[in-house]
Amino acid sequence: MAHPIDSHVGRRLRQRRSLLGMTQQRLAESVGIKFQQIQKYESGANRVSASRLWALAEALEVPVSYFFEGLSSPEMEESTAAKAEADTISPEVLTNKETIDLIRAYYGLKEGPRRRLLDLAKTLAGAA
Structure with missing residues (x-):
């Protein structure tokens, strides 16, 4: 089972790639891997190493921190749950x-x- 942070990073990767109109194949070629690896990253099945995350960030023209935006600790989630429901949209909308x-x-x-x-x-x- 994928770790929640790996799944989050994968969703952010897919969102940015889609927003740029970039195919998995093109992104994979730009960082020197096979497109199947991009699929695994996007699904959260494979964890992205620090060096690969850096290369992906450069290819997608975002800072590395982009992939972690929206993450919070469990303690923060409890205290901001009501606000989050009112202020956010479903991540699926962005796909x-x-x-x-x-x-x-x-x-x-x-x-x-x-x-x-x-x-x-x-x-x-x-x-x-």
Whole structure:
């Protein structure tokens, strides 16, 4: 069974790769491994070594800390459980093709229209 931290790192790896529109094959080639290894990392079946995590971070243009964002200790989880439910979305949402397409389109906009779109989305979400 995969360790929860390995699963979290794998989900973050998949999210970033998908957001960049990068295939498992292309990512694997950029760090000198087979795409099957990327599959194992993303599922949490295999643990990512420090040196490989560094190479993956460079290939995905993120700091190594990106892979650990969102993790917390069990003590912190208990004290922030109510806030987390209200403030977060399901991690699976970030793997949906529609979500990735929306994020790409959003960042394709110039800053002014991007802000207006964000304000509109917040208004619509508040009305729901």
